[in-house]
Amino acid sequence: MNGLQKALLSTLTLSLIACSSSPTGRHQIIMFSDQQMNSLGAESFESMKKEQKISTDHKTIDYVQCVTNALLPYVEKQEGFTTWEVVVFDSEQVNAFALPGGKIGVYTGLLKVAENQDQLATVIGHEIAHVLADHSNERMSQAQLANVGLQVTNATLNDSEYQGVAMAALGLGVQYGVLLPYGRTQESEADIVGLEIMAKAGFNPYQSIDLWKNMAKASGGNQPPELLSTHPSHNTRIADLSQKADTLSNSNAKKPMCRL
Template structure:
């Protein structure tokens, strides 16, 4: 049963439970536990696998899994789940995502723009960074506070309440476009994921300079028209490229063991 709180109670809840910091030290509002977010991510991912075609191409799947595994080898173990799951969706969308609970989705359309393993690793690192930085929790918490009546609810996972909050949840998890709602991540979160994700891919031995080439490709792919879904709320191309170049200049020497994932 959904419960509504008066504002003083809401403020008390926030003061007691919602203080956290992102990997870059930015203050965050996070009302949900890691376990709750992992369960939401898992449920949403299972729904997506039912709703969207999954690629059966063995070569494509092996390539994406290889790149993801190389990046994930440098990602800290998470307390709320044991393994990451990678699924390649058969779609022309130039997009990818990662969900709480260790769920990674890559659309085949992305592989036409991320033209080598280093560029794909840039995207996968970026999406994983969203999960590790609790961006979904942050956005879902903000959605809760913005909801009519300033309601705070404990979403009973696996019950009718998940269906009631499905659109909001999908949006907060970063997969809302496919479900008719606006992509949720703001530019601050996107920039943060760029920087944190770049660390992961560079540690794995991928070439961080290819992150710049990736976003040049993305700019060309947009062609001045509606940008690919992945770019909907991102910083401008010039801002992104300049930020990445600045970060690359501070990275330690690259891992000499370079992954070899064949597309």
């Protein structure tokens, strides 16, 4: 890649960047359209439904849908879709997710750790918050920029005998200096935004603290150091949620009555 090609690549990259703000006012770099992200989310969700076992237990399905339905009136309407699809996957995974385009997946294993409707609402609210804050778009944009940056740097080091060492070091710097901390920021943001949603819906925000205590027990302490993780540590998460819950506990919303 010559100097002109590098300049064109850099110019093209910058021209695709759109500046945006998250629900908490944090500056974001967004490179993909809502339509692109919604299509990607829908396509991924359809693939998951074909590849993974879907629960047929109506009681469990109704319970998860009840909690989700209680949250949705307090979720800001999104561009490109008007309804949220919820699927319960029959799996021991202690997990849930939400994808652009309004796709929510909950694994039955989560219900062994999220012990009541408030704790389940904490998780689903958190996952919905990822969609509201365009976190998937942000992560993809960040990865795209990192990839372009590495390509440009590789070109400048093309004639250097230290190219391999330099690229390895830079790759490590991108991984631990940009992408992972960005993930922790997004996770903490989704915690706060999700907690606001669930509290507005009438769920008890203090149950989020119990949820993460349960998560800590379920993990058996096998969590990587916070510095090398895309998620905040359990202790950090609990402290942040406790502080936020103090400002949200007096919700005037009618308390949902979802039971498993």
